[in-house]
Amino acid sequence: MVRLAAVIMAVVAVGAIWSLTFRADAPTEGVNGSIFASGSSTVEPVTLIVSEQFHEQDPSFGYQVEGPGTGDGFALFCNGETDLNNASRPIQPSEVETCAANGVAFVELLVAYDGLTVITAAANDAIDCLSFLDLYALLGPESQGVRTWTDADALAGELASDLGEAFGASGVPYPAGDLVITAPGEESGTFDTFVEIVIAPIADERGTDHTTRPDYVASPNDNVILEGIAGTTTSLGWVGMAFAEESSGFVRQLEIDGGSGCVAPSDEAVADGSYPISRPLFVYVNLGRAAGSEALRAFIDFYVSDAGLGSAPEVGYVELTAEQAAETRAAWDGALAEMGP
Amino acid sequence: MSALRGLEGSAARRRRETMIRGGFLFAAGVSVIISAAIILSLAGEAFNFARQVDVSQLFTDGWFPRRDQFDIGTIVTGTLIVAGIGMVVAAPLGIGAAIYLAEYASPRTRRTLKPVLEVLAGIPSVVLGFFALTVISPTLIDPVCPGSTPLFNLAAAGIGVGILVTPLIASIAEDAMHAVPNSLREASYGLGARKRATSIFVVVPAAVSGIVASLIIGLSRGIGETMVVAIAAGAVGGSLFSLNPCQPGQTMTAAMTALATGSDQVRGASLAFPSLFFVGLLLFGMTLVLNVVSERFVRRVRKRY
Amino acid sequence: MAVTTRDVVSQALSGRRFDIRGYLFEGMLLLALLVALGILVTLLTDVLIRAMPVLTERGGDFLTSNMSARAERAGVLQGIVGSISLMIFVVVLAFPTGVAAAVYLEEYARDTPLTRFLNTVIRNLAGVPSIVYGLLGLAVFAVLLGNVTGPERAGRSLMTGGLTLAILVLPIVIITAAEALRAVPNTIREAAFGVGATRWEVIRSHVLPYAAPGILTGTILSLARAFGETAPLIMVGAVTGGFAFTASGPVEALQGPYTALPTMIFSWARQPGADFRANTAAAIVVLLAVLLIVNATAIILRNRYDRRW
Numbered sequence: 001m002v003r004l005a006a007v008i009m010a011v012v013a014v015g016a017i018w019s020l021t022f023r024a025d026a027p028t029e030g031v032n033g034s035i036f037a038s039g040s041s042t043v044e045p046v047t048l049i050v051s052e053q054f055h056e057q058d059p060s061f062g063y064q065v066e067g068p069g070t071g072d073g074f075a076l077f078c079n080g081e082t083d084l085n086n087a088s089r090p091i092q093p094s095e096v097e098t099c100a101a102n103g104v105a106f107v108e109l110l111v112a113y114d115g116l117t118v119i120t121a122a123a124n125d126a127i128d129c130l131s132f133l134d135l136y137a138l139l140g141p142e143s144q145g146v147r148t149w150t151d152a153d154a155l156a157g158e159l160a161s162d163l164g165e166a167f168g169a170s171g172v173p174y175p176a177g178d179l180v181i182t183a184p185g186e187e188s189g190t191f192d193t194f195v196e197i198v199i200a201p202i203a204d205e206r207g208t209d210h211t212t213r214p215d216y217v218a219s220p221n222d223n224v225i226l227e228g229i230a231g232t233t234t235s236l237g238w239v240g241m242a243f244a245e246e247s248s249g250f251v252r253q254l255e256i257d258g259g260s261g262c263v264a265p266s267d268e269a270v271a272d273g274s275y276p277i278s279r280p281l282f283v284y285v286n287l288g289r290a291a292g293s294e295a296l297r298a299f300i301d302f303y304v305s306d307a308g309l310g311s312a313p314e315v316g317y318v319e320l321t322a323e324q325a326a327e328t329r330a331a332w333d334g335a336l337a338e339m340g341p
Numbered sequence: 342m343s344a345l346r347g348l349e350g351s352a353a354r355r356r357r358e359t360m361i362r363g364g365f366l367f368a369a370g371v372s373v374i375i376s377a378a379i380i381l382s383l384a385g386e387a388f389n390f391a392r393q394v395d396v397s398q399l400f401t402d403g404w405f406p407r408r409d410q411f412d413i414g415t416i417v418t419g420t421l422i423v424a425g426i427g428m429v430v431a432a433p434l435g436i437g438a439a440i441y442l443a444e445y446a447s448p449r450t451r452r453t454l455k456p457v458l459e460v461l462a463g464i465p466s467v468v469l470g471f472f473a474l475t476v477i478s479p480t481l482i483d484p485v486c487p488g489s490t491p492l493f494n495l496a497a498a499g500i501g502v503g504i505l506v507t508p509l510i511a512s513i514a515e516d517a518m519h520a521v522p523n524s525l526r527e528a529s530y531g532l533g534a535r536k537r538a539t540s541i542f543v544v545v546p547a548a549v550s551g552i553v554a555s556l557i558i559g560l561s562r563g564i565g566e567t568m569v570v571a572i573a574a575g576a577v578g579g580s581l582f583s584l585n586p587c588q589p590g591q592t593m594t595a596a597m598t599a600l601a602t603g604s605d606q607v608r609g610a611s612l613a614f615p616s617l618f619f620v621g622l623l624l625f626g627m628t629l630v631l632n633v634v635s636e637r638f639v640r641r642v643r644k645r646y
Numbered sequence: 647m648a649v650t651t652r653d654v655v656s657q658a659l660s661g662r663r664f665d666i667r668g669y670l671f672e673g674m675l676l677l678a679l680l681v682a683l684g685i686l687v688t689l690l691t692d693v694l695i696r697a698m699p700v701l702t703e704r705g706g707d708f709l710t711s712n713m714s715a716r717a718e719r720a721g722v723l724q725g726i727v728g729s730i731s732l733m734i735f736v737v738v739l740a741f742p743t744g745v746a747a748a749v750y751l752e753e754y755a756r757d758t759p760l761t762r763f764l765n766t767v768i769r770n771l772a773g774v775p776s777i778v779y780g781l782l783g784l785a786v787f788a789v790l791l792g793n794v795t796g797p798e799r800a801g802r803s804l805m806t807g808g809l810t811l812a813i814l815v816l817p818i819v820i821i822t823a824a825e826a827l828r829a830v831p832n833t834i835r836e837a838a839f840g841v842g843a844t845r846w847e848v849i850r851s852h853v854l855p856y857a858a859p860g861i862l863t864g865t866i867l868s869l870a871r872a873f874g875e876t877a878p879l880i881m882v883g884a885v886t887g888g889f890a891f892t893a894s895g896p897v898e899a900l901q902g903p904y905t906a907l908p909t910m911i912f913s914w915a916r917q918p919g920a921d922f923r924a925n926t927a928a929a930i931v932v933l934l935a936v937l938l939i940v941n942a943t944a945i946i947l948r949n950r951y952d953r954r955w
Contacts, residue, residue: 014730034891036799048715048888055890064799064889064903068602081800186407214405215581217493217589223916224493227474228589231492315715354844361846362754368746369755372768372820375813379778382785437678445672457683463941464689465874467908468930471915472689475696475923504685511682537668558773565775567877568908572915594777594877601784601881621781625774632773636766 033295034062035083039073040189041220042240043086043281045315046112050308054299061295069220070189077284080104083296085284088114088189088240089196105287107335109304109328112312112320115241115270116194116277119226119251121233126175131168131257132276133159136202138179138236144213149174149234159202167202168257177234182225184238185218193279194238226251241265242316270318281317285332291339304329383625386618394612403581404591406600406613415582416620419495419590423570424563426499426586427506431559434503435510436552442511443518444540462508470572473501478573486587493574496586501569510559517551518544550638557635561628567594593624693934696927708928713888713905717921720914722929725907728804728884729873729936731899732906735808736815736872741865744819748861751820752827753849771817780881783810788882796901802883804904810882815872822864826857859951866944870937876908886913907933 037047044067051063067073070087077085078099091099091108099106118130130138137143137156146152153172160170184191191212200210219225222243229235230250244253244265255262258276269275283303290296302308309328312319320328394411401410438458442451478497486496521544529539545552570592580591600617700708704718711721747768755761787809788801796803830853838848854861880886885905893899907929914926 014734044887045715051888051890052712052714052719060892062889062891064885064887064891066885066887185405214408214410215402217580218405221916227492350842350844358844358846362750365746365750365754368743369750369764369768369820371743372747372764372771372817375782375816376767376771378786379774379782382782383778386785434678434681437675438682441672441675441679445675454679454683457679457686460941461682461686463870463874463937464686465876465908465933465937467874467876467911467915468689468693468934471911471926471930472692474915476688476692507682535665535668537665537671540671561773562775565777567775567777568912571877572912594775597777597781598877598880601780602886618781618785621778625778628773628775628778629770632770636769 030058030060031295031298032060033293034064035293035296035299036081037063037065037084037086038068038076038082039066039084039086039284040070040088040281041067041222042070042088042114042188042190042242043111043283046281046312046317047084047086047283047303049311049314050303051299053307053311054302057302058298061299063299069187070192071187074098074284077106077286078102078104080286080288083286083289083293084300087282087284088279089192090280090282091284092192103288106284107287107331109283109285109300109331110280110320110324111283111303111309111328112281113270113318114279114281115265115267115275115318116190116197116238116279117241117244117253117265118236118238118256118277119229119244119253120237121230121235122250122252123233124177124235124252126177126234127171127254129255129257129262130171132198132202132259133163133167133169134171134174135198136167137170138174139181139183139212139216140199141203141208141211141213142206144215146213147179149177149179152179159206163202163205166259168259175234178232180228180232180235181216182228182235182237183212183216183218184225185220188220189279190238190240194277197277197279241267241270245316267318271321281312285335287335287339290335297336300332304332379625383618383622386615387622390612390615390619393615404596405580406596406616409612411612411616412582413623415580416591416593416596417623418582418584419574419580420564420592420594422495422584422586422590423499423502423566423574423592424560426496427502427563427566428556428560430500430503431506431510431563432556435507435555435559436514438507438511439514439518439552439555440540440545443515444536444544458508458511461504462512464505466505466566466568467572469501469505470498470569473497473569473573477501482587493589494587495570495574495590495592498570498573498592499586501573502563502566505566505569506559506563509562510555513555513558514548514552517548517555520551521547554635554638557631557638561631561635564631565594565624565628567598570595571598593620596620597624690934693927693930696924697931700924700928701931708925709932712890713885713910715888717917717925720922720925722907722910722932724889724905725910725929726932726936728807728904729906729908731804731904732808732811732879733869733873735805736812736869737865739809739812740815740819740868744816744865745823745861747816747820748823748827749849749854752824753845753853768817768820772821775877776814776875777877777881779810779814780878782813783807783878783882798901799883799903802903803901805900806882807879807884807904807906808900810878811872811875814875814878815868818868818871819865822868823857823861826860826864827853829860830856859947863944863948866940866947870940870944873937873940874908874933876906876912879906879909880912884909907936 044065048065051065055061055063067086070089073082073085073087074091074095076082078095080102118135120127134156137152137159138146138149142155143152150173153174156170156172156174160172195210195212199212203210217228222239225237225239226243226247229237230247244251253265255264256276257263263269263275265275270278285296285300290300306325309320309325398409398411399413401412403410404412404415442455446454474492474497477500478492478494481500482494482496486494525543525547526539529543534542571594574589574592574595580589583590597617597620600613708721709726710723711719712724714720751761751764783806787795787806792801795801795805834852834856835848838852843851885903886909889903891902893902911926911929911933914922914929
């Protein structure tokens with residue numbers, strides 16, 4: 001008898017908690033809808049913060065944000081499965097084609113800037129500055145199988161004599177040590193940006209593919225990369241600047257020479273354009289779904305407002321300037337106008 | 342004859358009995374349905390993968406599903422390394438603990454120490470993965486492995502798996518030793534042997550089938566373990582073939598997790614999603630074989646006593 | 647080495663009183679247990695120390711907040727709610743089916759090839775790695791039945807997660823229930839048959855009541871196991887980023903997004919930054935606390951109703 005009572009009580013308690021998951025008397029004011037965002041794990045925190053803030057303003061707004069990677073996100077987006085795609089690189093022509101083929105119209109909205117920083121372990125004081133040329137010699141497609149830093153000396157020397165200082169001064173001879181690389185993989189926009197800015201120009205000169213060497217520990221997860229870098233003294237890799245700053249005790253950010261001398265990574269250097277590896281962060285919105293969803297429209301309205309765009313620094317990114325913000329708003333307003341009433 | 346008829350009961354009652362029995366049989370049959378579903382769903386997509394993949398893609402430098410490189414050797418070796426290290430840890434700990442609890446411990450000691458194993462058994466694998474990453478790797482692996490060791494490595498995952506599997510081995514081995522009849526022990530004492538001799542030369546050989554079964558089940562569990570490797574070895578998107586446990590690597594289960602935390606259709610390599618099921622089928626096959634073999638050993642124990 | 651009577655006697659005669667090797671051996675075995683104890687203590691202490699800052703500073707707030715991009719505001723509420731919802735699924739689906747299957751195998755089935763086959767299948771299912779169940783859930787519940795389980799989100803819903811976990815737990819429930827039924831002595835059954843009961847009546851009135859505590863304990867322990875499962879949920883789409891969702895009814899809630907405490911731990915363990923580390927440890931403390939309560943309940947029940955035949 002006692003056991004029966006205990007069981008009933010447990011069921012009631014559980015049922016009470018269960019009812020927390022839904023409210024039958026949902027508030028009737030507010031947008032009463034939800035959005036589903038996927039894509040870049042870099043931009044994910046921004047969209048999440050903006051979503052949280054909007055949800056605080058309007059509790060009837062629901063959201064779900066994931067971060068499998070820019071490329072994977074676009075696959076879902078161009079299949080019409082998500083409302084918006086977070087992207088740490090612009091959409092690629094092949095993806096534009098897929099979207100068009102599936103009838104997904106979209107608008108591209110610039111929401112913040114971020115730097116890509118090349119990192120090594122905090123204990124590694126043998127290197128201070130690497131040029132694009134060095135990075136190609138260590139990480140590019142011709143370096144598969146290069147296990148130590150000094151093994152890359154030959155290629156770097158060759159590049160220096162071919163290309164001169166166009167892509168920065170060469171750092172040879174490299175310090176001794178195992179070259180242990182932990183870096184983003186192809187599903188990540190961070191990978192694409194690095195390839196596009198650092199590898200591709202030299203690859204064009206050399207006639208090689210726009211890609212990196214395949215033989216490294218690849219992960220879309222920044223924590224894995226940072227831990228991997230921190231754990232080995234002579235490591236090398238790259239992540240978004242915001243993430244590296246959070247782990248400043250364990251990793252060292254290197255200065256980068258893109259052809260105009262070594263520049264240290266910092267928010268200011270990214271904002272004024274002097275730091276060579278910086279990238280824009282985008283949000284792509286599915287216009288078809290926006291037309292049918294008041295929640296999505298209201299959310300984007302909030303995102304491109306000062307309050308929304310101003311959240312970027314909270315997660316470590318560089319906020320847009322006033323003109324850039326105005327351009328983004330104009331793009332959204334234009335897209336809205338095209339949608340019609 | 343009529344007396345028997347009278348004892349049979351009403352037809353309605355018998356019909357109800359048959360229906361109830363049928364209901365229970367159906368419930369048991371659900372398990373068969375589930376097994377069939379597992380095999381079918383895995384085989385379908387795995388076959389899809391096998392049909393489209395080029396054999397050369399299965400033997401490349403490493404497991405990079407997004408670059409169309411599906412080297413099976415990488416992930417299978419990774420799994421075996423982790424499971425192997427796990428067994429090196431778990432077998433002595435588990436069997437040692439089992440022998441102590443079965444042969445040496447007084448009822449009071451047993452009551453206090455056995456719960457230790459039960460609590461260890463109840464710790465979820467995520468927690469052990471976090472522990473492997475934050476404690477085992479820096480304190481145990483880094484000093485032992487030569488050179489500077491990355492935080493993510495197979496050895497830390499292996500030890501984590503070993504801790505996970507120890508209570509399993511201990512409990513099955515202890516049950517096996519408990520099942521050995523006391524008459525055997527008494528015979529041994531009667532000949533003048535002491536406890537150590539009795540344990541090593543009488544009890545353990547009598548229970549050897551059960552002990553071997555415990556090891557095989559432990560190995561099977563270690564092979565199928567996911568979260569410890571996903572956290573402590575990084576669940577990375579791809580990795581080179583490597584035999585070095587002091588480096589990060591890829592197991593079958595971690596490869597599956599990495600593929601699933603991406604999206605369904607991966608840009609470029611359209612084989613990545615079916616490869617998930619191919620690896621799953623491989624894993625299912627391996628653990629099935631191990632489980633069947635261990636059952637043979639358990640049945641031998643049952644037959645004897 | 648002293649094994650047989652002759653050696654023992656000769657050893658006693660030669661004056662050696664202590665069996666050094668014997669004690670050493672016993673010591674080594676005890677060491678194995680103590681190492682296990684040591685690992686357990688280290689793990690718990692380490693987790694508690696890491697979790698201290700979060701638990702002391704935020705306390706109850708940690709338990710009632712949603713997932714957030716900002717570590718200092720993130721909390722485990724959605725994980726707790728999600729995990730409990732999943733457990734309800736498991737209890738409702740797996741418990742009756744599992745006990746019924748066990749009843750069939752122990753009470754009704756004769757030793758035919760079919761019965762042996764069923765037993766083999768169930769034992770093999772219990773040994774299948776949990777990630778394979780995740781694949782099954784993905785293929786069947788998410789992809790195949792996506793329109794039913796979660797039309798808005800390609801089948802990655804609470805319902806899918808619950809069904810997957812229920813299937814995972816089913817073989818374990820069957821095995822533990824079967825063991826509990828086997829422990830009921832035949833005399834009980836024979837007494838009931840003797841007064842003319844049918845098989846079902848025997849089971850209902852005699853066997854089940856006696857086996858109930860054992861079945862209950864086993865079920866609670868399987869629930870504890872399911873509570874800590876992570877891999878299958880990740881496979882079938884538990885949310886790892888962040889979400890807020892207000893369903894307007896139970897069906898929508900079932901088809902909606904969800905997360906669970908272990909998956910939150912998994913995704914937080916992968917976030918960069920020291921603050922999320924502390925959050926991960928705090929979430930682990932919550933998880934272990936819940937498991938402790940559940941396991942303690944099972945043990946108390948077992949001790950209270952443990953009968954000696």
